[in-house]
Amino acid sequence: xxxxxxxxxIVANRLPVDRVELADGSHTWRTSPGGLVTAIEPVMRHGxxxxxxxxxxxxxxxxxxxxxxxxxxxISMSAEDIEGFYEGFSNGTLWPIYHDLVAKPEFHREWWxxxxxxxxxxxxxxxxxxxxxxxxxxxDYQLQLVxxxxxxxxxxxxxxxxxxxxxxPAELFQQLPWRRQILEGLLGADLVGFQLPGAAQNxxxxxxxxxxxxxxxxxxxxxxxxxxxxxAFPISIDAAGLEELARSESVAARAAEIxxxxxxxxxxxxxxxxxxxxxxxxxxLRAFGELLEEGHFDVEDAVFVQVAVPSREQVEQYxxxxxxxxxxxxxxxxxxxxxxxxxxxxLHSSYPREEMAALYRAADVMVVTPYRDGMxxxxxxxxxxRYEGDGALVLSEFAGAAEELRQAWLVNPYDxxxxxxxxxxxxxADERERTRRMRAMRRQVTQHDVKxxxxxxxxxxxxxxxxxxxxxxx
Ligand code: GDG
Numbered sequence: 204x205x206x207x208x209x210x211x212x213i214v215a216n217r218l219p220v221d222r223v224e225l226a227d228g229s230h231t232w233r234t235s236p237g238g239l240v241t242a243i244e245p246v247m248r249h250g251x252x253x254x255x256x257x258x259x260x261x262x263x264x265x266x267x268x269x270x271x272x273x274x275x276x277x278i279s280m281s282a283e284d285i286e287g288f289y290e291g292f293s294n295g296t297l298w299p300i301y302h303d304l305v306a307k308p309e310f311h312r313e314w315w316x317x318x319x320x321x322x323x324x325x326x327x328x329x330x331x332x333x334x335x336x337x338x339x340x341x342x343d344y345q346l347q348l349v350x351x352x353x354x355x356x357x358x359x360x361x362x363x364x365x366x367x368x369x370x371x372p373a374e375l376f377q378q379l380p381w382r383r384q385i386l387e388g389l390l391g392a393d394l395v396g397f398q399l400p401g402a403a404q405n406x407x408x409x410x411x412x413x414x415x416x417x418x419x420x421x422x423x424x425x426x427x428x429x430x431x432x433x434x435a436f437p438i439s440i441d442a443a444g445l446e447e448l449a450r451s452e453s454v455a456a457r458a459a460e461i462x463x464x465x466x467x468x469x470x471x472x473x474x475x476x477x478x479x480x481x482x483x484x485x486x487x488l489r490a491f492g493e494l495l496e497e498g499h500f501d502v503e504d505a506v507f508v509q510v511a512v513p514s515r516e517q518v519e520q521y522x523x524x525x526x527x528x529x530x531x532x533x534x535x536x537x538x539x540x541x542x543x544x545x546x547x548x549x550l551h552s553s554y555p556r557e558e559m560a561a562l563y564r565a566a567d568v569m570v571v572t573p574y575r576d577g578m579x580x581x582x583x584x585x586x587x588x589r590y591e592g593d594g595a596l597v598l599s600e601f602a603g604a605a606e607e608l609r610q611a612w613l614v615n616p617y618d619x620x621x622x623x624x625x626x627x628x629x630x631x632a633d634e635r636e637r638t639r640r641m642r643a644m645r646r647q648v649t650q651h652d653v654k655x656x657x658x659x660x661x662x663x664x665x666x667x668x669x670x671x672x673x674x675x676x677x
Contacts, residue, residue: 208334209274211252213243214325214349215342216289218256218275222263232270235259243342243657247273255328261285278328280321287317290518293345300375301344301368302481302575303601306520308378315381319348322388326352333360338664341392343367348384351391363664364392367438368577369603370402373409386414390423390431393667396660398577398603400435407433432667436660437603438578442587442652449560449588457561465506465565466544470630472507473566475559475581476573477514478551480524483572483599483616484511485531488547490622491570492535495546499627502544507570508562512553525551563588568595568629571602572616578603582611586648592638595629597622607647610640 220232247254253274258265264279280289291314299308326349329339338361341349350362376382386409389395397403407418410433417424423431448454465471472491476482491507494500511528515521532549539546554562563569569585579602586596586608598604598611605613612625 208337209251209253209332210334210337211247212329212333212337212339213247213252213254213256213342214329214339214346215243215254215256216293216345218254218258218277219243219247219273220270220275221259222265234271253332255325255332257289276328276332278324284317284321285517287314288321289345290515292318294515294518296379297344298368298481300379301371303369303371304375305481305574310380312380322346322348323352325349326356329353330356333357335359336361338363338661340365340660340664348388349391350395351388354391361664362392363394363396363660364389365396365436365660366402366577367398369399369575370397370405372405373412376405376409377413382409383413386410390414390416390425393429393431394660394664395431395433396436396663397433398435398437399606403433403435430668432663434663436656436663437607437651438580439648439651439653439656440580440583440587441654442583442649445560445584445587446590446649448556449564450590454557454560454564457557458564461508461561461565465508465548466503468503468506468544470500470505470567471565472505472568472570472626472630473509473562473585474507474570474572475510475562476512476571478511478521478525478528479514480520481573481575483574484509485524485528486616486619487570487572487622488528488531488535490619490626491547492531492539493619494623494626495535495539500630502539502541502546505630506544507547508550508566509547510550510552510554510562513551559584560588566594568597568626570597570626571604572597572599572614572622573602574599574616576602576604580604582608583648586641586644589641589645592642592645593634594641595632595637596641596644597625597629607651608644610643 219234221235222230223233224230253276255276255278257280258277261282262279265277267276291311295309296314299306325346330353333339336359339353340363342365344366350364353362395406403421410416410423411418421432421434462471474484474487476484532547535547536545563585571579571582573579582596582598582602582604596611598608598613599616600613612629614622614625616622
C-alpha cells in the first residue's frame with residue numbers, strides 16, 4: 204500500500220473483494236457482488252481512499268493490500284465473531300427488526316457483546332488509517348456503534364454514517380434491549396444518512412424520546428454543542444455504465460441466446476434477489492404459479508427466470524426459506540412444465556455483471572416484490588438496461604425504490620391476488636403503455652445516479668455544523 208494514512212476512509216462490514224482459492228492452492232481477489240459494493244466502488248476509485256472491512260472467511264489474517272487501485276485493510280473475524288456479531292446480532296437480531304419483523308428476531312446478550320467488541324475493532328482500525336482531520340464514512344447496520352467509538356478515539360475526524368437498510372419506526376426499534384446504545388453510537392457521526400425521509404424522521408423521533416436530546420427538523424443538538432444531521436440520500440446505481448454494458452453486442456447476443464434457450468416464449472418474467480426472506484420470492488412465484496394454474500397463460504406464453512443469489516447460508520431461517528422455495532418451484536414445474544420448458548428457471552447462484560445485464564435485456568417483466576427493502580438496486584438496474592424504453596417493472600410499494608419509480612406496476616406483496624393482477628397487467632400491457640412508464644422511470648434513474656448520491660452525501664457531510672442554522676437555538 205502506498206500511504207499509511209488517508210483523507211477518506213470507508214468502513215464497511217465487507218471489503219469489496221472476495222478471496223478465492225486457485226487450483227494450485229494460492230489465493231486471489233475477486234470483486235464481490237452485493238448492493239453496497241456496487242454503490243461505493245465507483246466513489247472510491249476517484250480519490251485517495253482506503254476501505255476497511257472483513258475479507259470473508261474464518262481467521263483470514265492478511266496484511267493491507269492494493270487491488271485494482273484501491274487500498275484495502277482487511278479485518279479478520281474468528282468463528283465466534285462470525286457467529287455472534289455477523290450471523291447473530293447483525294442478521295438474527297437487527298436485520299428482522301429493521302425489516303418490519305418479517306421474521307422473528309432473537310435477542311442474546313452474548314451476541315450483543317460480540318457486536319460491541321467487533322465494532323470496537325473496526326473503530327480502532329479506522330482511527331489508525333485516518334489522516335489528521337480526515338473524513339470517515341461508516342456503512343450499514345453491522346457498524347452502528349463505530350461512529351461514537353471512533354469519535355472518542357479521534358475527535359478531529361469528520362464522521363458520516365449511512366444506513367443501507369430501512370430504519371424502523373419507534374414501535375419496533377423499542378424492542379431492542381440495547382436501543383439507547385445504538386442511538387448513541389449513531390450520534391457519534393456528524394451526518395447520519397438514510398434511504399428515505401421517513402427513516403430519518405424515525406431516527407430523530409427516537410433520539411428525542413429515548414436519549415432526550417433537543418431536536419429541530421433534521422438536526423439533533425448535543426449537550427457538548429455538536430450538531431448531528433439526519434437526512435435521506437436515496438442510493439442509486441452507475442446508470443450510464445450499466446446502460447453501456449447492456450448496449451454491447453456481446454450482451455445483446457447473450458440476451459437472444461437466453462430467450463432462445465427458454466423456448467422463445469412471448470414474455471419472460473425475471474426476478475433477481477439475494478435469497479432472503481425480506482425479498483418476497485416465495486409469494487411472487489406462488490402468484491405466477493396460480494396464474495398458470497388458472498390458465499391465464501402457459502409456458503409457451505410466459506416463463507419465469509428466478510435468480511436467487513446464495514446468502515447467509517449458515518443462518519437457520521435462510522436454510523428453511525431455501526427449502527420452501529425449492530419445494531414450490533418443484534411443484535409448479537411438475538404441474539406446468541413441459542420437456543425442455545420448465546415454467547420457472549430457478550438458479551441458485553451468482554453471475555458476472557455481463558450475465559446480469561443480459562438477463563435484464565432478455566426480460567419483458569421484471570418482478571421485484573420485497574416485504575421491506577431499503578432501496579432495491581435491482582429495480583433501478585433493470586430500468587437502466589432498458590435503453591429502448593421498453594419492458595415492464597412490477598415493484599413492491601415497500602421497496603425504497605417505489606418512492607422514485609412511481610410508474611412501475613406497484614404492488615402490495617402481502618396481497619397475492621393484487622400481485623396476480625399486476626403481473627397479468629404487466630404481461631398484457633401494450634407497447635405504448637410500457638414505453639410511457641419506462642421512459643419516465645429512465646429519466647429518474649439516469650438523472651439520479653450513484654455518483655450524484657455519493658457527492659450529495661459528501662457535500663452535506665462537509666457542511667454539517669457550518670451553518671448558522673445548525674447552532675442550537677436558545
Ligand atoms: C442492500 C439493501 C439497498 C445480485 N446478484 C448478483 C449481483 N447482484 C447485485 C445486484 C445489485 C445488488 O447485488 C443487490 O442490491 P439490492 O439493492 O437489490 O439488495 P441488497 O443486497 O439487499 O442490498 C438494499 C442496497 O443495500 C444498497 O443500499 O438497495 O435495500 O437491502 O446491485 O445487481 N451482481 C452480480 N452477480 C450476481 O449474481 N454481479
